[in-house]
Amino acid sequence: MSLANCLLPFSQSGTTPSSSTCSCHLAASFSNFPVSSRDLSASRNESLVLNGGGSNLCRKFCGLKLWILKSLNLKQGSHRKHQPVNELKTRSEHTFLSDERGFTEETKAADLRPEENILGIDLSDGYHKVGDLPPLSKQVLEGISDVQRGASLCIAVVGATGELARMKIFPALFALYYSGYLPEDVAIFGFSRKNLTDEDLRSIIASTLTCRVDHQENCGDKIAVFLSRTYYINGGYNNNREGMSRLAERMKQIEGESKANRIFYLSVPQEALVDVACTIGDKAQAPRGWTRIIVEKPFGFNSHSSHLLTKSILSKFEERQIYRIDHMLGRNLIENLTVLRFSNLVFEPVWNRTYIRNVQVIVSESIAQTEKYSDGYGIIRDIVHSHILQTIALLAMEPPISLDGEDIRNEKVKVLRSIRKLDPRDVILGQYKSSSQEKNGVVLNGVDPTYCAAALYIDNARWDGVPFLVRVGTGLIKHRVEIRVQFRHVPGNLYRENIGINIDLGTNELILRGEPDEAILVKVNNKVPGLGLQLDASELNLLYKDRYSTHEVPDSYEHLIHDVIDGDNHLFMRSDEVAAAWNILSPVLEEIDKHHTAPELYEFGGRGPVGAYYLWAKHGVPWADD
Numbered sequence: 001m002s003l004a005n006c007l008l009p010f011s012q013s014g015t016t017p018s019s020s021t022c023s024c025h026l027a028a029s030f031s032n033f034p035v036s037s038r039d040l041s042a043s044r045n046e047s048l049v050l051n052g053g054g055s056n057l058c059r060k061f062c063g064l065k066l067w068i069l070k071s072l073n074l075k076q077g078s079h080r081k082h083q084p085v086n087e088l089k090t091r092s093e094h095t096f097l098s099d100e101r102g103f104t105e106e107t108k109a110a111d112l113r114p115e116e117n118i119l120g121i122d123l124s125d126g127y128h129k130v131g132d133l134p135p136l137s138k139q140v141l142e143g144i145s146d147v148q149r150g151a152s153l154c155i156a157v158v159g160a161t162g163e164l165a166r167m168k169i170f171p172a173l174f175a176l177y178y179s180g181y182l183p184e185d186v187a188i189f190g191f192s193r194k195n196l197t198d199e200d201l202r203s204i205i206a207s208t209l210t211c212r213v214d215h216q217e218n219c220g221d222k223i224a225v226f227l228s229r230t231y232y233i234n235g236g237y238n239n240n241r242e243g244m245s246r247l248a249e250r251m252k253q254i255e256g257e258s259k260a261n262r263i264f265y266l267s268v269p270q271e272a273l274v275d276v277a278c279t280i281g282d283k284a285q286a287p288r289g290w291t292r293i294i295v296e297k298p299f300g301f302n303s304h305s306s307h308l309l310t311k312s313i314l315s316k317f318e319e320r321q322i323y324r325i326d327h328m329l330g331r332n333l334i335e336n337l338t339v340l341r342f343s344n345l346v347f348e349p350v351w352n353r354t355y356i357r358n359v360q361v362i363v364s365e366s367i368a369q370t371e372k373y374s375d376g377y378g379i380i381r382d383i384v385h386s387h388i389l390q391t392i393a394l395l396a397m398e399p400p401i402s403l404d405g406e407d408i409r410n411e412k413v414k415v416l417r418s419i420r421k422l423d424p425r426d427v428i429l430g431q432y433k434s435s436s437q438e439k440n441g442v443v444l445n446g447v448d449p450t451y452c453a454a455a456l457y458i459d460n461a462r463w464d465g466v467p468f469l470v471r472v473g474t475g476l477i478k479h480r481v482e483i484r485v486q487f488r489h490v491p492g493n494l495y496r497e498n499i500g501i502n503i504d505l506g507t508n509e510l511i512l513r514g515e516p517d518e519a520i521l522v523k524v525n526n527k528v529p530g531l532g533l534q535l536d537a538s539e540l541n542l543l544y545k546d547r548y549s550t551h552e553v554p555d556s557y558e559h560l561i562h563d564v565i566d567g568d569n570h571l572f573m574r575s576d577e578v579a580a581a582w583n584i585l586s587p588v589l590e591e592i593d594k595h596h597t598a599p600e601l602y603e604f605g606g607r608g609p610v611g612a613y614y615l616w617a618k619h620g621v622p623w624a625d626d
């Protein structure tokens with residue numbers, strides 16, 4: 001369907017003065033999605049590219065889009081990533097049904113008037129055209145009054161003074177705010193035990209806020225408004241209960257009579273998690289909207305402690321309210337796994353044991369930050385449990401019935417439950433040498449591995465016998481995040497004589513490479529020009545830097561917090577996934593704890609323990625060298 005130069009009448013609201021028309025220029029889009037023609041341009045290869053990212057578009061169409069969709073009776077897909085632009089930051093699309101425990105429902109899209117767009121800009125005042133943003137004048141700023149408007153979304157960061165909050169969470173919230181992915185009336189709260197004021201918190205946050213290159217316009221104004229919507233709650237050192245009641249009270253004041261949703265980001269040490277979560281559950285859930293909590297990894301220390309943690313949190317929250325975050329899953333690379341598999345014809349038919357010889361998941365860090373964060377947990381608990389096993393689950397799962405979060409989680413958990421318990425003989429643990437610890441300011445406790453290589457097997461029909469090799473380490477020679485899918489040899493290969501002695505070099509491979517040199521590569525064999533028949537193994541390469549040179553890459557926290565607001569939980573682990581993942585790792589963790597297994601030492605900045613090369617050989621996998 002095509003809409004061009006149409007006049008769209010806004011519905012009249014009894015309370016809002018409105019003009020009857022608003023001119024807009026809407027072009028047809030690929031998938032029934034109204035997109036401004038100004039936002040579409042032909043790229044080099046004639047495919048259509050959205051200029052300025054979803055954010056610009058979003059800014060322009062918030063309430064309008066809902067109104068149009070409703071008017072045209074267009075049914076949206078259940079998953080925002082279906083859309084060619086970033087789906088709107090609506091407060092309306094994910095509706096919780098009321099249940100006997102009193103969980104409240106959200107406003108439905110149909111209830112949202114076009115003039116109630118999420119930016120809080122009255123598009124029906126006859127002054128603003130769709131696509132215009134009024135400049136952030138002093139008047140506008142003064143006009144934003146909590147009392148008048150009420151906040152429709154409150155986001156509380158518990159552990160607001162911590163490193164993660166300062167360095168990642170607040171900057172991500174600001175980036176979302178800047179791009180229009182948070183409602184203009186959002187209220188941000190910082191909570192921790194220190195005795196600080198709103199102004200103190202604002203200064204702390206201000207020191208880490210920056211605007212990305214594509215976010216320069218009105219950056220200072222935006223920061224000022226964002227900070228003005230930020231409040232500090234002193235939780236105090238007695239217990240969290242009084243503090244949380246104060247937080248709930250402050251939220252209520254700022255929400256006013258509005259129906260408002262609440263997100264609590266629990267960025268606190270693991271030992272404080274249960275207390276903080278339960279107190280929020282008791283004292284601070286939204287009275288008239290949904291409440292979601294974001295829980296930071298690691299999710300427990302082992303099967304048992306994780307089970308207790310899950311039980312405590314589930315005693316206060318429904319599963320659907322809980323978002324267990326692992327920011328590494330917010331990377332483009334991870335989303336590309338499912339996009340590649342399910343939006344192309346060429347991969348899925350060969351995505352099984354008949355064609356795939358092995359899969360390798362490699363996360364190697366050249367710096368030594370892991371131990372700072374994992375703090376006595378070691379790399380298996382810190383990275384393998386969530387990041388690596390989630391990557392494997394997304395790569396190996398059966399096609400979900402839809403892109404809905406629960407449908408994807410249903411498939412992920414099946415794979416996780418099909419992964420054989422990890423055999424300690426198929427694990428190589430490493431630790432970089434102590435002399436380098438001082439250099440990097442990280443003190444190791446002697447047994448915490450900083451490196452782990454492992455061979456996993458999925459005992460199901462699709463993957464029987466295919467080794468999934470994992471290599472995760474820190475303090476290594478090269479920063480490298482890669483997923484490699486190596487295909488089998490071509491049966492009865494007519495060209496085997498031309499491939500050379502090492503026929504492994506001639507197998508096809510799909511490589512997904514993460515930042516900073518993000519790429520999708522397919523290794524194929526081709527003829528070298530000239531007489532004779534010499535074959536070469538080359539890479540068909542999609543280099544993100546070249547193809548998307550003008551696109552800013554949002555931080556993974558931005559991506560995932562946006563998903564939480566959106567109610568999209570497919571990249572967050574459900575309780576049964578967490579338990580299944582611990583189950584795979586338990587034998588190895590128990591062995592380490594019981595026998596204080598000493599990791600193999602390796603040079604800081606080196607290639608990791610030699611044992612890993614033998615492990616690869618044992619499972620018949622050629623080593624993908626650094």
Ligand SMILES: NC(=O)C1=CN([C@@H]2O[C@H](COP(=O)(O)OP(=O)(O)OC[C@H]3O[C@@H](n4cnc5c(N)ncnc54)[C@H](OP(=O)(O)O)[C@@H]3O)[C@@H](O)[C@H]2O)C=CC1
Pocket residue numbers: 158159160161162163164165191192193194235240266267268269270272276296297298373
């Ligand atoms: N830093 C990172 O990049 C990453 C961190 N994580 C996880 O995120 C969480 C936070 O990490 P990080 O910011 O580094 O930790 P920090 O120790 O730097 O900060 C912890 C924060 O929690 C507050 N806090 C501590 N105890 C309580 C309590 N009982 N009640 C309320 N607030 C409390 C602290 O402030 P105060 O003392 O004033 O209360 C502080 O603001 C941890 O679970 C960590 O595992 C995960 C991945 C990466």
Ligand SMILES: O=C1O[C@H](COP(=O)(O)O)[C@@H](O)[C@H](O)[C@H]1O
Pocket residue numbers: 327328365369370371373374382383
């Ligand atoms: O969560 C974690 O992430 C960091 C790596 O994050 P990055 O975004 O800087 O790549 C990792 O070093 C740390 O061990 C882990 O806990």
